[in-house]
Structures are given as structure tokens and as C-alpha cells.
Amino acid sequence: MLTGLELPQVGHQRSAASQELLQRKNNYVANGISVSAPIIIDEAKGAVMRDIDGNTYIDLYGGIGVINAGHCPETVVKSIQQQAEKLLHSCFMVTMYQPYIDLAEKLARITPGDHAKKAMFVNSGAEAVENAIKIAKAYTNRPAVIAFDGGFHGRTLLTMTLTSKVKPYKFGCGPFAPEVYKAPAAYCYRCPYKASYPDCGLHCLEHFERFFVAEVAAEDVAAMIIEPIQGEGGFIVPPKEFLQGLKKICEEHGIVFIADEVQSGFTRTGKMFAIEHFDVVPDLMTMAKGIAAGMPLSAVVGKAEIMDAATPGRIGGTFGGNPVSCAAALATIDLMEQENFCGKAEHAGTKLKKALIELQKKYPIIGDVRGLGSMTAIELIKDPQTKEPNKKAAADLIHYCFENGILIMGAGIFGNVIRFLPPVVISDEQLDKAIEVLENGFATLCK
Incomplete structure (x- = not known):
């Protein structure tokens, strides 16, 4: 062994x-x-x-950001074994079980912001993103979504549309989902404006003055989704002011700000979630990968009033929040907190x-x-x-x-x-x- x-x-x-x-x-x-x-x-x-x-x-790849807690941590394996002996599946949408509720409460506690929060669970990062977008559309009654160059959000039709790398992810897979608009990200090493931070004036933020005239009206935008640190895009860390400026734009126009923490979450960056480095509190967060030490699980967590906008049956899935995966997540987060x-x-x-x-x-x-x-x-x-x-x-x-x-x-x-x-x-x-x-x-x- x-x-x-x-x-x-x-x-x-x-x-x-x-x-x-x-x-x-x-x-x-x-x-x-x-x-x-x-x-x-x-x-x-x-x-x-x-x-x-x-x-x-x-x-040094950690299951692509999944194995933050290491392979087969003993306390997590034990929690999986104990839960597997009791209940493997029932479908929470029909008959509930405690690990789902416990995990929702835990995530509401550890995510940024002191407002009332709620959570829902599915199986993959892409599913979490899909559901976050659906929740934002339900809350705003708007059709459009803004994503960013270099972003990666998944391989389903909608998340592939949000994703910015053509080959291998999107090539030959069109047509794509409508009403998705791309904005330049703050990629300072390869600035699309040929400027240098911090003397650049943040042209990537100024761009939105034209964007809302030339590309999509702000009042049609339901959500803006961004990875605090781009994953597949190359671990691009934006200036703090960039994410803060995006959040301000969203607040001014009633747009739901979604932080995609699928790859950057759960202590990976030295904080429980990467968005904490930027002093920004998102409206919704998507998370997966490191949440359960390798068991399939993902979540959307955010402001209760926004999360509750989706009516019963509109979000979820048969396997979402599987009891064994939820037990693994609870043990994983406990381990992360207890052992710094x-x-x-x-x-x-x-x-x-x-x-x-x-x-x-x-x-x-x-x-x-x-x-x-x-x-x-x-x-x-x-x-x-x-x-x-x-x-x-x-x-x-x-x-x-x-x-x-x-x-x-x-x-x-x-x-x-x-x-x-x-x-x-x-x-x-x-x-x-x-x-x-x-x-x-x-x-x-x-x-």
C-alpha cells in the first residue's frame, strides 16, 4: 500500500x-x-x-484540480464507507436525506458574504454553470449572458458556448446557444489593448461603455460569469480592480454576477475560494472539482432571493447531491478547515x-x-x-x-x-x- x-x-x-x-x-x-x-x-x-x-x-495535476485534499484521505474514505452502508441513492427531489441539507448549510457558512444564502447540487462543473445561468435568468427575466475571452465553463451546449477555446472543445460543434456575448478578459501578459498594467487605465473595463451599445443592451443581460482565475485559459490572475469593476458594473445594471470557482475553489489558491483574494462578494458561485476529494459533485451557492427565483422542478437532477458524495464533501471541508x-x-x-x-x-x-x-x-x-x-x-x-x-x-x-x-x-x-x-x-x- x-x-x-x-x-x-x-x-x-x-x-x-x-x-x-x-x-x-x-x-x-x-x-x-x-x-x-x-x-x-x-x-x-x-x-x-x-x-x-x-x-x-x-x-502535480491533482485530477485537474480535484484532489486538493490529496488522494484517498482517510477521514473522507471512512465517511464514504459509512454513508455507502446506509444509503447510496434515493433522489433528494422525492425523498430527502440529511447530508444534502448539512452540506447546503456548510457552504452557506463558508462562502463569501454575510447575507442569507442557499445551495443546490448537481454532478459536474458544467451542470453547475448551466443551473446558475437558469437561476439568473429566472431572477432577472432577461435572456443574455456575458462571458470572457479565455474562459472555460464546460462541454455541454451552453457551457461550450460560454467557453472561449475553439479547438478541441468547440470545433465542429455549432451552432451554439444564442444570447451569449464575449468580452475581453484582463490578460495582462498578452493585453489585447497592447497596454501595461497598472498604467493601462483598465481598458478592459472601459470596453463595457461600447459593449453595451454595440453588442448587447445592459437591460437584456441576466448574468455575467467569470472565473476569478482562468483555469483552462492558463491560470490568468486579473488585477484586483478588474473583478471589482465588473461587480460594480453588474450592480449598476441589475446583472447577476457569477463567480465560477469550479477549478479555483476549496483552498487551492490559499483561501477557501479564489474570489476572496479580490474582496468581491458574488451573487452566485459555481463549484465542483475539489469539493469532495474525487467524488462527483457540484454546487450552485448564492443569495437566497436569487436562488429561490427558480420555481420547483426547474433546477436539479436525479443524481444531484448524491448522499455518498455529500458525505464526502462534508468530510473534505472539515479536513480542510481543521488542518489549515x-x-x-x-x-x-x-x-x-x-x-x-x-x-x-x-x-x-x-x-x-x-x-x-x-x-x-x-x-x-x-x-x-x-x-x-x-x-x-x-x-x-x-x-x-x-x-x-x-x-x-x-x-x-x-x-x-x-x-x-x-x-x-x-x-x-x-x-x-x-x-x-x-x-x-x-x-x-x-x-
Whole structure:
């Protein structure tokens, strides 16, 4: 059994069993389900994963931001086992159960704002976003939604429409949902206005004066949805004033402000939710991923008067708020609060970012280092002056790290960003080893 303290140990031979499973995957799993690493994971603990061939890897992608609490935390596993022995499913919309109510109360307590709040549960981040939009439309009786360049909100029809990366997510999938309008995001490293923060005057906010004349009338907009830190877009951290300015615009025009915390929530950034870094209280929040340590669950949480605008039956789903998933979420949040996971995330992120900045000084291929807490990224370029994206270098670094026992992932609309989402329980020794592999990878790439 893994202890969670192991370091990477990787051989290059794949067993017959591994090769057979990979062939069966090719035979029976739809081609559209992409796979980054050609391995079959058998067991995981803490920040370590082991495949069926006995190779161990340090996990720096955390199930794409799901495993904030580490793989298989004991208290969460125990809560899952106990709940599974009592009730697996009943459908809350027919016969209720306590974990759903307990979790709604817990989220109302830990989310920003001292106003009355309510919650509802579904299964995935995309479902949460869909329901948040429906709730906002019910509250405002308006048809339109504003999203932002570089945002990612899911793969359903509506959330794919909200999403800003064409390939692979949207290509060939149109026509898309109507009344969705895109505005420029505050991507300071690649400012669409060729300006420099903080002397830019925040043109991305000024843009809305024209936007509400040329694109959509403000009085037709039900909701504005934005990730406080863009995830798939490349871990882009906007200026504090940008999110504050957006919230002010929403307040002036009666628009529901939705913070999409699906990837950035649950201590990932050093606070329970990323929006807390910006001193903004959203009207609604969507959350998933890190909420339940790997069990499928998502939520919409927000102002009670807005949440109650959707009449009975208008939101929800058969599996939404499954009792086992709710029990896992309650145990996960308790663990995060009791063991100061916000502090752990800040420690890991500070250590990683410091090392990445040192690597940037040595290797100009690293154009930008950014992030909050343990939600950290580097953007790779071909030239510091032109900032031409270097997608190949990102792919080569991901492969090098995999071959040396470190699992990382790409991101960014140009495919040139490496994102780091390690479980916040990662040890200093494991993080040091990962940094060593990264440095060797850059030395190899930049020969």
C-alpha cells in the first residue's frame, strides 16, 4: 500500500497486462476521450500515484484540480464507507436525506458574504454553470449572458458556448446557444489593448461603455460569469480592480454576477475560494472539482432571493447531491478547515513559484510565472520580445516530466502554458523532487 510519502520511481518497460489494457482502451473507449499519459493507475495516496506496473509518480495535476485534499484521505474514505452502508441513492427531489441539507448549510457558512444564502447540487462543473445561468435568468427575466475571452465553463451546449477555446472543445460543434456575448478578459501578459498594467487605465473595463451599445443592451443581460482565475485559459490572475469593476458594473445594471470557482475553489489558491483574494462578494458561485476529494459533485451557492427565483422542478437532477458524495464533501471541508489547508496551499505555492521564478532567470523560454497559492503556471515562449507562444516546448516538457515520474498538464488558449495543481498535502521533499525534474527538463529543452 502507498503511504503518500513516496518519491517517483519509473521504469520504461510496460508489462503485458498494461499493454493489453491500453489496447482494450483503444478498442472500446471513444476516441474523443483524450488521454495525456499512457499509463493505467492502480492506486494513489496523498500526492503519489502508482500504475499497474509498479511505477510511482508525483501528481502535480491533482485530477485537474480535484484532489486538493490529496488522494484517498482517510477521514473522507471512512465517511464514504459509512454513508455507502446506509444509503447510496434515493433522489433528494422525492425523498430527502440529511447530508444534502448539512452540506447546503456548510457552504452557506463558508462562502463569501454575510447575507442569507442557499445551495443546490448537481454532478459536474458544467451542470453547475448551466443551473446558475437558469437561476439568473429566472431572477432577472432577461435572456443574455456575458462571458470572457479565455474562459472555460464546460462541454455541454451552453457551457461550450460560454467557453472561449475553439479547438478541441468547440470545433465542429455549432451552432451554439444564442444570447451569449464575449468580452475581453484582463490578460495582462498578452493585453489585447497592447497596454501595461497598472498604467493601462483598465481598458478592459472601459470596453463595457461600447459593449453595451454595440453588442448587447445592459437591460437584456441576466448574468455575467467569470472565473476569478482562468483555469483552462492558463491560470490568468486579473488585477484586483478588474473583478471589482465588473461587480460594480453588474450592480449598476441589475446583472447577476457569477463567480465560477469550479477549478479555483476549496483552498487551492490559499483561501477557501479564489474570489476572496479580490474582496468581491458574488451573487452566485459555481463549484465542483475539489469539493469532495474525487467524488462527483457540484454546487450552485448564492443569495437566497436569487436562488429561490427558480420555481420547483426547474433546477436539479436525479443524481444531484448524491448522499455518498455529500458525505464526502462534508468530510473534505472539515479536513480542510481543521488542518489549515489554506496555509498548506500557500506554502506549497510559494515554494513552487519561487523555484519557477529562479528558472525563469536562467531560461528565457519561460515568459511568465503566475498564480495564487498552489494554483500556479508558467507560460512558455519562443522569444521574450515577441512573446510568440511555444506550444512544442510545453508538450516536450510534459513528456520529459512524465518519463521522470512527474505528472503535469498543459493549458492556455495557445497550448503553451504548464499548469501546476498539486494536492495541497504534497510534502516538501516531493515538491523538491518535482522542481529538480523541472529544472533538468528545462536544461534538456534549452541545450
